[in-house]
Amino acid sequence: MELPYAEPYRIKVVEPLEKSTRARREQWIKQARYNLFNLRSEQVFIDLLTDSGTGAMSHHQWSEIMLGDESYAGSSSYYKLKEVIGQLLGMPYFVPTHQGRAAENVLFSAIISEGDVVPGNAHFDTTKGHIEFRKAQAIDCTIDEASDTTLHHPFKGNIDLKKLERVFKSCPPGKIPLCIITVTCNTSGGQPVSMQNIRQVSALCRQYGIPVFFDAARFAENAYFIKLREDEYADRSIRDIVLEMFSYVDGATMSSKKDAIVNIGGFLACRNKELFDKISMYCILYEGYLTYGGLAGRDLGAMARGLMEGTEFSYLESRIGQVAYLGRQLKKYGIPCQEPTGGHAVFVDAKMCLAHLPKEEFQAQTLAIELYLEGGVRGVEIGALLADRDPQTRQNRYPRLELLRLAIPRRVYTNNHMDYVAACLANIYERRNSISRGYRIVKEAPIMRHFTIELEPVQESSPGSNQT
Numbered sequence: 001m002e003l004p005y006a007e008p009y010r011i012k013v014v015e016p017l018e019k020s021t022r023a024r025r026e027q028w029i030k031q032a033r034y035n036l037f038n039l040r041s042e043q044v045f046i047d048l049l050t051d052s053g054t055g056a057m058s059h060h061q062w063s064e065i066m067l068g069d070e071s072y073a074g075s076s077s078y079y080k081l082k083e084v085i086g087q088l089l090g091m092p093y094f095v096p097t098h099q100g101r102a103a104e105n106v107l108f109s110a111i112i113s114e115g116d117v118v119p120g121n122a123h124f125d126t127t128k129g130h131i132e133f134r135k136a137q138a139i140d141c142t143i144d145e146a147s148d149t150t151l152h153h154p155f156k157g158n159i160d161l162k163k164l165e166r167v168f169k170s171c172p173p174g175k176i177p178l179c180i181i182t183v184t185c186n187t188s189g190g191q192p193v194s195m196q197n198i199r200q201v202s203a204l205c206r207q208y209g210i211p212v213f214f215d216a217a218r219f220a221e222n223a224y225f226i227k228l229r230e231d232e233y234a235d236r237s238i239r240d241i242v243l244e245m246f247s248y249v250d251g252a253t254m255s256s257k258k259d260a261i262v263n264i265g266g267f268l269a270c271r272n273k274e275l276f277d278k279i280s281m282y283c284i285l286y287e288g289y290l291t292y293g294g295l296a297g298r299d300l301g302a303m304a305r306g307l308m309e310g311t312e313f314s315y316l317e318s319r320i321g322q323v324a325y326l327g328r329q330l331k332k333y334g335i336p337c338q339e340p341t342g343g344h345a346v347f348v349d350a351k352m353c354l355a356h357l358p359k360e361e362f363q364a365q366t367l368a369i370e371l372y373l374e375g376g377v378r379g380v381e382i383g384a385l386l387a388d389r390d391p392q393t394r395q396n397r398y399p400r401l402e403l404l405r406l407a408i409p410r411r412v413y414t415n416n417h418m419d420y421v422a423a424c425l426a427n428i429y430e431r432r433n434s435i436s437r438g439y440r441i442v443k444e445a446p447i448m449r450h451f452t453i454e455l456e457p458v459q460e461s462s463p464g465s466n467q468t
Helices: 022-031 059-067 076-089 100-111 125-133 161-170 195-208 219-229 238-247 273-286 297-309 313-332 363-375 415-430
Strands: 093-097 117-120 137-140 179-182 212-215 251-255 266-270 345-349 380-382 403-407 439-443 454-457
Touching (some): 022 363, 076 266, 076 297, 093 273, 100 266, 125 137, 161 195, 179 195, 195 212, 219 313, 266 273, 363 380, 363 403
Antiparallel strands (some): 093 266, 345 403, 380 403, 439 454
């Protein structure tokens, strides 16, 4: 008989979890002002809020914690990381940062000015936030297929070349400082970008003299999908694919809390010495000296090791396989999700689940709250709250996709946990028509509001949820 699949690791340390009652969860979410970010971790049974910094490090990574060189300048841990980035990504210059959004802050401080335009494939929240904070504009050029969650397309993260060229042609020279390719594309459902598309976007950017950068938080997962879904890469190793991916771009920002499987850290890498000199000033200003960049030496060593582990095929097969497993379980219950399943999370189509609720009552946030109440499972809204308000009109932006993201931490949960999550959602889906109202905004920040927003349930007599 064919042998069943088994994870390529064994568990050495466990962390106890405690279940709670629905009555207590109702009290806790009310105290949190219906914002799941405000919950204490011990109030959550299964935490799928994010896969960022929540993975389980290996014994090799923990050994790097003990080997960390904490010298202020010239740390040997820095040179370990420099060697790995050069070998794995082919990038000769880099600065470490304390996380991905810090790398964005350093890069954008160096190259983005008011009135600039930054095209890409569905920029994620911190990327768009940093762009709009500088009074520039982020333009989404993702292919239309990404907004149809029922459509099977192998690379829903792809950039539409016609959309991108229209942006290039419509903007004055010098007003597009860079194009960003997010791999994998989080906002469209953790969907990958094909090597062919990366190559074509790179060629178009070269034609117009525009630098192209990766948001590389999940580059290894993207490489795994290229190997599985593009025939010419079937026999190539993950690291060979990664090296080719990066050969088409001028640089990358990286949140290492994802595919480098560390609890903190990031970096900014590039090919151009002149740009490196410019970003070095901002790194020192915002993060720290160039050889530590806001991190302890031990974190640099763990990151170097994690980048190598994160590009092993057996690890990626297990990691992405668990995400696919949860997707299959949800599909058994008829729950609509972004298909095919992405790399780091399952994205439930809240617009289809709660179609009877008006969009002004935030369907994905409503579904996320229901999931927490049902079983103590914490997910996150990827929809209108995350989309923020339009910087000019200050009206709510309602994206084409209204999703509940279930982001799975790396090497943390078992498939029994996935079965539990699926059963919770199945119960909600079965009673979905009894969910009669959503939520309205009580208090919000002017930018990246979803982290700190305060909400309240919409009452039957409420005229709507556009009040702030």
